[in-house]
Amino acid sequence: MLVGAESSFAALCANEPELSVLRASIRDFVAADRAEFGWQPAVDAWLSQWDADFSARLGGAGFLGLTIPTEYGGHGLGHLHRYVVTEELLLAGAPVAAHWFADRQVAPGLLAYGTEEQRRRILPEITAGRFFSAIGMSEPQAGSDLAAATTRAVATDGGWILNGRKVWSSGAHLAHAIVVLARSTPLDTEHRHAGFSQFLVPLDADGVSVEPIVMMDGGHHFNETTFTDVFVADSEVIGKIGDGWHQVTAELSFERSGPERILSTAPLILGLIRALSQQAVDERTAAEVGDLVARLISLRQLSVSVARALTAGESAANQAALVKDLGTRFEQDSVVLVADLLDYVDANSAAQPALRAMLATARAHSPAFTLRGGTNEVLRGVIARGMGLR
Known part of the structure; x- marks a missing residue:
């Protein structure tokens, strides 16, 4: 642990003994895995290099779910431990896209706002590298102005009916679920950020359509995901209805930093x-x-x-x-x-x-x-x- 006598510079190096041991361990794992399975280092691997088997091997070796408490199948460590592991994976250009969003955003989101049932159902699968998620925030007409999102969720018996469109949903054609930000109450022009909620939508649900957005080099990881009268059970609401904006804002700290x-x-x-x-x-x-x-x-x-x-x-x-x-x-x-x-x-x-x-x-x-x-x-x-x- 860092103490006051140590310089502020040391705090920016993430070289505490336990982090150094973890760094050596993930480096050894990456080198051995590449030697055995033959994947090649890639640019932008966290977004475009999808390898479900690699994610499962990584989870099996104990390098996923680091910040998830042990009671939910995780390792009960801190954000710096996860930082060290993700840093080494990125430096190696490893194929990490399959588990990336689930480990980076869905896990902390569920820990902060999810129900006990959601945590016990999903968090162990994230730790094992067997749960893959896409993120449904941006929309064609909204761009970075999430308050302009028009995807709607209307209450019905036992759940919600979802209609709308999301773009840039990386990995949605391969993922198990997508976390969707949708308006659950009509727009209040005086309070544009109010009335949003988050929903965990299975990507094989009736009414979900995923169309590819192909890069100019022929690569495909972006998608446009359309929801047409999709039923989402109450059990798949993340957090409280109407608190979606607050939840997303907190989530974006993990995404952006x-x-x-x-x-x-x-x-x-x-x-x-x-x-x-x-x-x-x-x-x-x-x-x-x-x-x-x-x-x-x-x-x-x-x-x-x-x-x-x-x-x-x-x-x-x-x-x-x-x-x-x-x-x-x-x-x-x-x-x-x-x-x-x-x-x-x-x-x-x-x-x-x-x-x-x-x-x-x-x-x-x-x-x-x-x-x-x-x-x-x-x-x-x-x-x-x-x-x-x-």
Whole structure:
């Protein structure tokens, strides 16, 4: 544990002995799993590399559900423990998309707002890497303005009837369920954020339709999910009816502040550095690499500070929005910088084909980095309000 005599810098490193042991363990697991099953490091793996078997192996090895209490099948650890594991998975470019949203958002959401039945039914499956969820927030006409969402939930006997459309629901074509934000009371123009509720909707329910949104490189992980008179039982309401906005706002701190907001391109950056380290480089190239790494380290420390705040039970919505803004802009910048630096890697280097392939993927995904999780322009308004500037 950190004590007052230690510097504030040490608090940003996440190097306490138990975290170092955990970091070594997940590194060993990743290396062994890749050697046995042959998956290759990928850019943006947390969003696009779906491998249900890998998630099950990860859960079986004890690396999922770290923040879930033991009474619900988890490991009873803190946000920093989960941070260390997710950081190492991202650095390795491991295929983590299947379990990502369930472990990152659904689990803390259920712990904070779910019923006892929901927790006992779902949390052990998340810990085991066997429950996969999509997130249904954004809508075609609403974008980052979630208060403009028009998906409706109308009360009926034993539950709710859901109608509406959600976009960018990553993994919905493969997931078991989707967490949907919907209006459960008519819009009050004076209180636009009121009247929302959250529903856990099985994706095989009658009336649910999932259509692919294909990336320009042919990849498919985004979807448009339509709900037509979908019955959702009362048992699948998350939290209290009408408290959806408060719940989502808290949930977004986990979504926006994690290491995935700065490390989506990390396998490409690390691969480039390894390749350059095998040859002589001039001072200009060394300086550019140094600048790239320095920016990454600084952002990582900001992200760790949010993880510590969440561990302490503090609100970190403003800090999380800041990490997301700065981090995703760095990710976009890193694609351009790596593209330039890659020209300095020996053309005969064995690393060239893999680096070029990852760069092509990064270029295709780069425009979305600053959009997902709330556009950066909107988040700057959130940050300004949090600082009392608006």
